[in-house]
Amino acid sequence: GAGSVANTPEAGDVEYLAPVTIGGQTVNMDFDSGSSDLWVFNTQLSLNTLSGHMAYNPAQSSTFQLLPGSTFSISYGDGSGAAGNVGTDTVNIGGATVTGQAIELATDVSTSFVTDTQSTGLIGLAFSKLNTVKPVQQKTFFDNALATLPEPVFTADLRHNAAGTYEFGAIDSTKFSGPLAWTPVNTTSGFWQFTSQAFAVGGGAPSTSVPGGQAIADTGTTLMLADQSVVDGYYSQVQGAVNNATVGGVTFPCSATLPDLQIDVGGTMATVRGDDINFAPVDQTGTTCFGGLQATTVQPQIYGDIFFKSNFVAFNGGNNSLGVAPH
Numbered sequence: 001g002a003g004s005v006a007n008t009p010e011a012g013d014v015e016y017l018a019p020v021t022i023g024g025q026t027v028n029m030d031f032d033s034g035s036s037d038l039w040v041f042n043t044q045l046s047l048n049t050l051s052g053h054m055a056y057n058p059a060q061s062s063t064f065q066l067l068p069g070s071t072f073s074i075s076y077g078d079g080s081g082a083a084g085n086v087g088t089d090t091v092n093i094g095g096a097t098v099t100g101q102a103i104e105l106a107t108d109v110s111t112s113f114v115t116d117t118q119s120t121g122l123i124g125l126a127f128s129k130l131n132t133v134k135p136v137q138q139k140t141f142f143d144n145a146l147a148t149l150p151e152p153v154f155t156a157d158l159r160h161n162a163a164g165t166y167e168f169g170a171i172d173s174t175k176f177s178g179p180l181a182w183t184p185v186n187t188t189s190g191f192w193q194f195t196s197q198a199f200a201v202g203g204g205a206p207s208t209s210v211p212g213g214q215a216i217a218d219t220g221t222t223l224m225l226a227d228q229s230v231v232d233g234y235y236s237q238v239q240g241a242v243n244n245a246t247v248g249g250v251t252f253p254c255s256a257t258l259p260d261l262q263i264d265v266g267g268t269m270a271t272v273r274g275d276d277i278n279f280a281p282v283d284q285t286g287t288t289c290f291g292g293l294q295a296t297t298v299q300p301q302i303y304g305d306i307f308f309k310s311n312f313v314a315f316n317g318g319n320n321s322l323g324v325a326p327h
C-alpha cells in the first residue's frame, strides 16, 4: 500500500529527516534521491560514535538476517562517507512496507555524520545501479516497493523551516498548485537526471546555453549547485554579491532583495523563490548571508533542497520521469 510520513528540516534546512521503521525500530533518516544506499547507525559502532544518536539494533529484530560476506562503502562529494556490513530486514515507511530490504550497517562513519546526531542514516532513493553493496548489489527501498505501490511513484514536499511530506505510491494534488510538468529522466547516470539548458533571473530574458545542460533532483544535497554561467548570471542581479573565498562561495548583504530564479526542467521553466536562495547568515551579526545557489564544476548540476523548497517533485519509477509543480 501507499505510505506517507512527515519530514522535518534540521536547523537551517541543512537536511530533512523522516521516520523509518526497521524491524520494528523507528529511527529518523535522511531521504536521499541523490544516492542509492540505505545505511544506518547501529549497535556495532562504538559508544563514542553512537553518542547522541538513535541506533538500529539488529539483535532486537526478529526479522533481521545477516547477508554473510556482504559489505558496503560509500563516499559523497563533500568527502563524507560510511562503510560496513549488510543484512536484510522489514522496512515500513508510513505504511509502505518492504520485506527483505538491504540494511547497510555502518561500522565506520565520517565525522560529519557522527556530529549530525539527529540523523540515524540515509535512505537512498536514486537508481539501484548506484548501490555500493558487494559482492551482490542491492536494491533501494523504492525499487523493492515499486511492484506493491498503488502507483509507481514517490513524492518530495520539502519546506523552509516547516514540516513537509514524503509519500510513496500516491501523488497528493493538494500539496501543489497547477498541473505537474513531467519530464523524461535519463537513468544512465543512476541519478534522477533531466535536461536543464536555460535560466532567467527575476522574470528577465532566458539564457539558453547552460554548458552540459543536465541536472539531477537531489533531496540529499542541501544547496543548489549549478553551472558557473547560471551563478554569475543570477548574482549579477544582486547588489553586493561577491565570491567570498573565505567562506567558500557567493555571499551578499542579508538585507539584499533576491530575485526569483527561473530554471529549465526538461523544457518547462520552474521557479526558485529568491527568499529560498538566501540560505543563511555567515556571521553572528547577520550582516552577510550565504547563497543557496552556488557553482559546481561537476556535471550534472545538482538541484538540492533549495530547489525543492519552491517545487513539489514527483519521482515516477514506472516510466522514469519527474513531475514538478510550484508549492
Ligand SMILES: O=C(CNCCc1c[nH]c2ccccc12)Nc1scc(-c2ccccc2)c1C(=O)NCc1ccccc1
Pocket: 015, 030, 032, 033, 034, 035, 076, 077, 078, 080, 112, 116, 218, 220, 221, 222, 298, 302
Ligand atoms: O551525494 C549526493 C546525495 N547524498 C548526499 C549525502 C550527504 C553527504 N554529506 C552529507 C551530510 C549530511 C547529510 C547528508 C549528506 N549527491 C551528489 S550527486 C553528485 C555529488 C557530488 C559529487 C562530486 C562533487 C560534489 C558533489 C553529490 C554530493 O556529494 N552531494 C553532497 C554534497 C554535500 C556538500 C557539498 C557538495 C555536495
